[in-house]
Amino acid sequence: MLTCSDFRKQASPANRMNQIRAFFWSVIPFLKCLEGSLSIGVYVRYPRLMYERYPRLMYVVVGISTIISALDIAKFLFVLCRFVLAPLAVLIFLAYKFWKTRITIDAVEKFLRMQQMIGPMRYTYTDIIAVTSHFKDKLGQGGYGSVYKGVLLPGDFHIAVKMLESNSNCHGEDFMSEVSTIGRIHHVNVVRLVGFCSEEMRRALVYEYMPQGSLDKYIFSAEKSFSWDKLIEIALGIARGINYLHQGCEMQILHFDIKPHNILLDSNFVPKVADFGLAKLYPRDKSFVPSRALRGTVGYIAPEMISRSFGVISSKSDVYSFGMLLLEMAGGRRNADPNAPNSSQAYYPSWVYDRLTEQEVCEISPVADMHELERKLCIVGLWCIQMKSHDRPAMSEVIEMLEGGFDGLQMPSRPFFCDDEHTAVPDSYPLLSELTEISEEDEISDSYVSRIL
Structure with missing residues (x-):
């Protein structure tokens, strides 16, 4: 006995599509068989009459079947693009971004290793956290990032730590420019760069603290x-x-x-x-x-x-x-x-x-x-x-x-x-x-x- 659920399954669009597809794909072999029977003289009365009366019926059936096949192919391509090609494109894009960022980081890292031999001291990000007491004393916020007051031990030497935001200098040119220029300068009328930090995209510049501020x-x-x-x-x-x-x-x-x-x-x-x-x-x-x-x-x-x-x-x-x-x-x-x-x-x-x-x-x-x-x-x-x-x-x-x-x-x-x-x-x-x-x-x-x- 058919239940309501069985009827819904039979009446569903997907089931109807399968039934239509099965019908047309079963009619084509039948017509071909019919055509072959007629060619060798086999007497089939009613199909022969139908074939003679409607000679284009087979072409109509083939056309409809082709449209259905095209829909199947389109559906397959859609599934392929959605679940295979799209994720693949995203992975390629992310891999390219990572590769580009890695090249930039490696270039900055190579420069800083050379600079460390002749320039200011290099600090780790953990050191920066320690000298600023977890960035407790914030002096302000600006376009390049935030500035925090810190203390270097021993000696209680006060410093100003400029933390550069990762999106403020994506290629690191300004960071390397400041380290290379001010890092080699020793003059009473030029501010001294005490050190710097560069770990991945986390960068900081450590200056001597100027208690009287700006002019x-x-x-x-x-x-x-x-x-x-x-x-x-x-x-x-x-x-x-x-x-x-x-x-x-x-x-x-x-x-x-x-x-x-x-x-x-x-x-x-x-x-x-x-x-x-x-x-x-x-x-x-x-x-x-x-x-x-x-x-x-x-x-x-x-x-x-x-x-x-x-x-x-x-x-x-x-x-x-x-x-x-x-x-x-x-x-x-x-x-x-x-x-x-x-x-x-x-x-x-x-x-x-x-x-x-x-x-x-x-x-x-x-x-x-x-x-x-x-x-x-x-x-x-x-x-x-x-x-x-x-x-x-x-x-x-x-x-x-x-x-x-x-x-x-x-x-x-x-x-x-x-x-x-x-x-x-x-x-x-x-x-x-x-x-x-x-x-x-x-x-x-x-x-x-x-x-x-």
């Missing part, structure tokens, strides 16, 4: 300020550090990102040039570098980094950035300030240039309230930011200018695009609008962290 915390704050003598001393220290990078090493090191965020101060407020993520090594006898070195921060990047019509990219590009830094130290403000009370003061270099040049032609000096050392910083800064790179002094000459007296300094030519009568700056300095494609570092509440990340 911008002091020059842009009304509460924290230096005397003019101290500012000159800090400016000289920065200049000596940059000059050492350019001339004191076997290979000249171009920083490409000189700005207040990247100048750290130790416990005695001795300045140290830091953050070599964008730095590049070039032979000392090479007067210019490739244009692909276009990197930096808006407001400090040299014009030739944007257009070769201003000159070639060279060590003078760092001189330009240093000049913008000097002007900010002298003015105690950002060079570009759209919120300035007077539109003529929106761009500080243009405004201070006009004040200094008017002093030479007016009996009543418009800069009478300016300190002599302030004017020295401004004039040296204006020399450094000349638009043509060949018009700027070298860092060794900048040091001589800062060490010398004020009376020997001469005013440079106007170093920016504006007419002689109007110095409203946002429109007169078109490079600012051309630099919008260059990414500026994320602002971080702690100024020390915003430098080191």
Whole structure:
């Protein structure tokens, strides 16, 4: 007796498809047999009549059977792609990614083994966890990763550990650049790289800790300020550090990102040039570098980094950035300030240039309230930011200018695009609008962290 379940099985689509398939595949041999019987004269009355009356019946049956077979083949191919080819493609892709990552890791590992013989100490990831007390004291978060405070024993030597995120530098170029450049430098005005860590994709840079933070915390704050003598001393220290990078090493090191965020101060407020993520090594006898070195921060990047019509990219590009830094130290403000009370003061270099040049032609000096050392910083800064790179002094000459007296300094030519009568700056300095494609570092509440990340 048929039950309800038996009826459902018989009425199911899969069962009906099997029945149709069985029917048509059984009819074809029957017709062929019938055709053979007719050809030898076997008398089969009714099938012969049906065959003569419907001669195309066999072709219809064969066509339907072919369609059913095609559906079976399509179903087979679908199952093959879904359960065989798709997993195989995924496995091949994962194997390729692993192979590519393995090559990158091996290249970095080979470089670091060579660096370990001549450079800073290499730490294991377990060491990093220990010196930071399981990353307990976090200084901040930035684009490259997180910075943690740590202590090296014995001696209670304080350090700052920059943990690089795995997706922030997938190929390891910036990591190797910073280890190779700063790892071989020993100068009082350049931050010291104590060590590094590289295990698979976990990478860290270990620096000496700078308790006073970065320079911008002091020059842009009304509460924290230096005397003019101290500012000159800090400016000289920065200049000596940059000059050492350019001339004191076997290979000249171009920083490409000189700005207040990247100048750290130790416990005695001795300045140290830091953050070599964008730095590049070039032979000392090479007067210019490739244009692909276009990197930096808006407001400090040299014009030739944007257009070769201003000159070639060279060590003078760092001189330009240093000049913008000097002007900010002298003015105690950002060079570009759209919120300035007077539109003529929106761009500080243009405004201070006009004040200094008017002093030479007016009996009543418009800069009478300016300190002599302030004017020295401004004039040296204006020399450094000349638009043509060949018009700027070298860092060794900048040091001589800062060490010398004020009376020997001469005013440079106007170093920016504006007419002689109007110095409203946002429109007169078109490079600012051309630099919008260059990414500026994320602002971080702690100024020390915003430098080191």
